[in-house]
Amino acid sequence: MKNLLLNASTQQLDAEHLAMLASLSEEDPKRFILDLLNSFKKSWAENFPQLKTACEKKDSASLIKIAHLMNGSAGNLGLSHLSLLFRNVEENLHNGTFNTYAECASAAEEAYRTSIEALDGYIKGL
């Protein structure tokens, strides 16, 4: 089973991916990445309560869908730490080794908080 409590040294952001995103909007990369971030935050606000419920009910079918969506969405925004956490959840659920329902929501919430903090810092620096 892959650990959800990722090492603190796990890279928060995928700098190469973020540079690619910034290059898509030469006129205003800051605004473009902020727009993407706002979409992600909105999606998180909709999906996190469902993730919590799925963890409480040990509903693996719902959890796998949310983990898949969040893995891709976080990856598309260069949030590598958060994406990796959800990839691990998804893989553990797929291979039947997932046994961290109790810790999953809080680990995800913490990873979300630190990832957003890191991305906010990146955007300010643009």
Place this chain on the structure above:
Amino acid sequence: MEFREMKRILIVDDDPVMIKLLDFNLKKAGYAVTACQDGSSVEKMAEQTNPDLAVFDLILPGRSGLKLVQDFRKNTKFKTLPIIIITQKGNEHTKENLLNAGATCVFTKPFSPKLVLQTINNLTKNNSIVKDYS
């Protein structure tokens, strides 16, 4: 002045970040974009917007990207519509199934939006590479 009708792209993806990313890139390149997040009502949207190309995520609520491709190819109106699939499941077996079902091409995440745009440019401009999948 030459007037050209904007090519229409239909995007189906449950990830709003992905939709925004593709939407931005495609609109900047002069395409008209329609998007939806659910696989269940795609045909209705496609009938209304008559797209020149569609981009589907593989895993969707309502209906999978694979099933969407299969259903689109059964519809005479969309038999030759170029369909791009974007997926996180990049293994050869998945790609083979998608291409056999009639997907025009498959991109695995993480992908280059510029490469996707280039592919869309080619597929919407060059009708000779659009096959009949029936």
